[in-house]
Amino acid sequence: MTQCPHWVTDLHEDARVCASCGATKGFSGPGVSLREIYIRAALPTIVGVFPLLFALGRLVQGDMIGFVILTVLAMIPLGVAGWIYSASKQEEKWWR
Known part of the structure; x- marks a missing residue:
């Protein structure tokens, strides 16, 4: 499992959005x-x-x-x- 670096909550490996803080995963920007x-x-x-x-x-x-x-x-x-x-x-x- 991975963790959100902002709220340190456990996330699924394929998660693209953190449910706690709303951070999105991307390459050169949010959601890219x-x-x-x-x-x-x-x-x-x-x-x-x-x-x-x-x-x-x-x-x-x-x-x-x-x-x-x-x-x-x-x-x-x-x-x-x-x-x-x-x-x-x-x-x-x-x-x-």
Whole structure:
């Protein structure tokens, strides 16, 4: 059994909310589940893939400058997605 860190009451292993104090379990905030983090990281990933595909098309055509510029532009949203995804590697905490 786990305990609520705020009221030190016993909780079930799968509990998401403490009945005594109302604290919720989450990754980067109260109630943020692993699925929500994956959904939040999906949009910047999709936005970053399109310039990357266009960059590969420019590379096939022999336009190296266009390839470099589009690749750099693609790295911005892909970096944001990686930063959001890194929150899933943290431990879940109890938030009030």
